[in-house]
Amino acid sequence: MARAKSVAARCSPTLLYRMNVFSNRSACFAILLGSTLAAFWAPLSRLIRFSFQQEHYSHIILIPLLSAAVFSLERKRIFSHVETRWGPGLGLLLAGTLFYWFGRRDSASPSENDQLSIAMLCIVVVWIGAFVLCYGLRTLRAGLFPALFLFLMVPIPDSLLNQAISSLQTGSAEVTDAAFQLLGVPVLRTGFIFLLPGVTIEVSKECSGIRSSLALLIMSLLAGHLFLRSVRTKAVLILATLPLIVLKNGVRIVTLSLLSIYVDPRFLTGSLHRDGGILFFLFALTLMAPVLLLLQKSEAMQGQHDHPTQTPLRERTRARVCVVAYTFYAYDNRVRRYAETLAKRGDEVDVIALRRRGRPPVEVISGIRVFQIQRREINERHRLTYLFRLALFFMRSTALLTTRHLRRPYDLFHIHSVPDFLVFTAWLPKLMGAKVILDIHDLLPEFYADKFRTPRNSLIPRFLVAVERASAAFADHVIVANHPWRDKLLSRSIRDPQKCTTILNFPDASIFFRRGRPKTNSKFVILYPGSLNHHQGVDLAIRAFALIRNDAPNAEFHIYGEGDQKAFLKDLIGTLGLENRVFLNEIVPLTEIATVMEAADVGVVPKRKESFGNEAFSTKILEFMSVGVPVIVSDTEIDKYYFDESIVKFFRSSDEKDLAHGMLLLIQNAELRRRLAANAEAFIKTNTWEVKKTEYLELVDHRLIAHGSKSETP
Structure with a gap:
């Protein structure tokens, strides 16, 4: 009570008078609103029942809540000049009531939907009349959108609704047909029926996706109002949403069809078919985000839109950072290194990643909260299986980070590729002012072409180049894993060199270092992790190794890892009779693999030169150097770019005999092993994360947030 009196004492009489007047107006409006709810309860109760029974009207129940939310968000602007307007207010009240009465008495349509449309139209007019009566026309103009x-x-009248559903059905069928032709899927089409290998589908009216289409249109209206200023750009956003609606429907039909053909026929009748609409709705929202960003930029260039500014991170005592990576966090050196570096300096870091068997959905690792949202077995044999799992992770991570951002905004999103398009999971936070870093571990077009044995100039790799270009444009800054890849990105996807920085995948010195532990295995161990x-x-x-097993009877080859070649490698070991000499082990966390590597005598990195391995930098080489183990390396372009014969033992890529010769040479020559390890130790002293992490922190603090992108000297 004492605090209330002190507040009142500090308020001027004029302010107190205005507060009392506004409270009286709000009370009057509440009474009028309550009266209309009582008077029109019959149609309103039917509308509520209708919204639960008809799936294409499930959004109706949310509309008054969303309208009230916009009024609340913009209340200072909307209610800055209130007045009583008897004439317009009473006129709208009377008009709405009379039309409602005539509509009930003279309605010629037998459709309950059409009758409810007339009734709700009149009720909304009555509500607006009550608003004008209590707050005035100026306030209505200020709050015109809500x-x-x-x-x-x-409710949409039946005739218009049927036309909309028919148009969506036709458009979805056309997109589906075009997609099948583009993907090279054998198809015979008759109207809305498609004959596919082993399955026949029909694009029925239920496939029109009217519910999610209406929801997407409503989202475009809200996004245009909240994030755009001019009527022109808002109209462009709404018009751009229309083809996205049709595209979304077609993608859903094609995805389910391909999954049923190549994975499991039950996809056509399973939960993804029945309840998976939300996934494709989020997909369409993601496609809408770049359009919205472009429209924002066009307004900014014309000086029409003032963006809210964020406090630079360097002025904050603690930043909030979200890391997104389609990987197992505990086992990924690059992702852990960035996250732990930020956490050690006091930033609050959340990670969204995959979950291995036996891991909890949420755990804290070295002070970092890790949300492990999706299980994954690395056994994808078909590209559609791989794509489906990626899409599922994309949808789940988008939902999680958006929810957490709305509760407590993040300052920065560090999103790791592959795939590049994961960067669009942060589309809403970016619209709200957060910064986004895209970290490209592997070039996706080249990675895809190699993984699925596809020519690099074929359709899908060229499409992935376009995705790469869009992803880089969306991000505020791009980090890439080696210098040759930076050159390639600048040649095809990034125009501004200052927007792209190379940071190698350096080992973390707190994990990879010489522990000096005595060797417990009497065997000579060659290791690949x-x-x-x-x-x-x-x-x-x-x-x-099979070629030297008789010349080196004391040697063993230990392999740690997972991947789509695991079953093949296991069979190969058996075929060559190496079960007691070559050991295929499960993947282990970074902290454990470091001790395993230190216990080895020689490391091997046998990448294929004629494939993606020719360009991909392997951090395993630096990790072996960090623990004092000499390493045999394939003479790929990327490895010869960074290393020479004084610090690694090269062999001719894909040459089994030359690799066998290198293995045997290092087994028999202890002095060569010692010299390589000593030279590598000198090299690693200037090429560790402890030396290079300052570059990353400056990128985050001063360049991206405070001063723009960082310039790099290759």
Whole structure:
């Protein structure tokens, strides 16, 4: 009570008078609103029941809540000049009431939907009349959008609704047909029926996606009002949404069809078909985000839109950072290194990643909250399986980070590729002022072409170049994993060199260092730790080891990792009779693999030169150097770019005999092993994360947030 009196004492009499008057107006409006709810309860109750029974009207129940939310957000601007307007207010009240009465008495349509449309149209007019009566025409003009937004409560008349559904059905069928032709899927079309290998589908009216289409249109209206200023740009956004609606429907039909053909026929009747609309709705929202950003930029260039500014991170005591990566966080050196560096200096870091078997959905690792939102077995044999899992992770991470951002905004999003398009998970936070870094570990077009044995100039790799270009344009800054890749990105996807920085995948010195532990294995151990993909060439190393098994009877080859080649490698070991000499182990966390590597005698990195491995920098080489283990390396372009024969032992890529010769040479020559390890130790002292992390922190603090992008000297 004492605090209330002190506040009142500080308020001027004029301010107190205005507050009392506004409170009286609000009370009057509440009474009028309550009266209309009582008077029109019959149609309103039917509308509520209708919205639960008809799925294409499920949005109606949310419309008054969204309208009220916009009024609340903009209340200072809307209610800055209130007045009583008896004439217009009573006129609208009377007009709405009379039209409602005549509509009930003389309605010629037997349709309950059409009758409800007339009733709700009149009720909304009555509500607007009550608003004008209590707050005035100037206030209505200031709040015109949330007031007109209420008309979305009016059910669409049957004739218009049927035309809309028919148009969406036709458009979805055309997009589906075009997609099948583009992907090279054999198809025979008759109207809305498509004959596919092993399955027949029909694009029915239910496939029109009218519910999600209406929701997407409503989202475009809200986004245009909240994030754009001019009528022209708002209209462009709404018009751009229309083809996205049709595209979204076509993508859903094609995705389900392809999954049923190549993965499991039950996809056509399963939960993804019944309840998966939200995934494709989020997909369409993601496509809408670049359009909205471009329109924002066009307004900014014309000086029409004032963006809210964020406090630079260097002025904050603690920044909030969200990391998104389609990887197992505990096992990924690059992702962990960035996150832990930020956390160690006091930033609050959340990570959204994959979950391995046995891991909890949420855990704290070294002070970092890790949301492990999706299980993954690295066993994708078909590209559609791989794409489906990526899309599912995209939708889930978008929903999670958006929800958390709306509760407590993040300052920065560090999003790791592959895939590049994960950067669009942060579309809403970016619109709200957050900064976004895209970290490209692997070039996706080249990675895809190698993984699925596809020519690099074919359709999908060229499409992925376009995705790469769009993703880089969306991000505020791009980090890339090596210098040759930076040159390639600048030649095809990034115009401004200052927007792209090279940061190698340096090992973390707090994990990879010489512990000085005595060797417990009496065997001579050759080690490969990493992914088991074709371009890594692990099969070449196994065949090379088979050539020297008799010359080095005390040697063993230990492999740690997972990948789509694991089953093949296991069979190869058995075929060559190496079960007691070559050991295929499960992947282990970084902290454990560091001790495993230190216990080895020689490391091997046998990448294929003729594939993606020719360009991909392998951090395993630096990790071996950090723990004092000499390493045999394929003579790829990327490795010869950074290393020479004084610090690694090169062999001719894909040459099993030359690799076998290198293995045997290092097994038999202890002095060569010692010299390589000593030279590598000198090299690693100037090429560790402890030396280079300042560059990343400056990029985050001063360049991206405070001063723009960072310039790099290659």
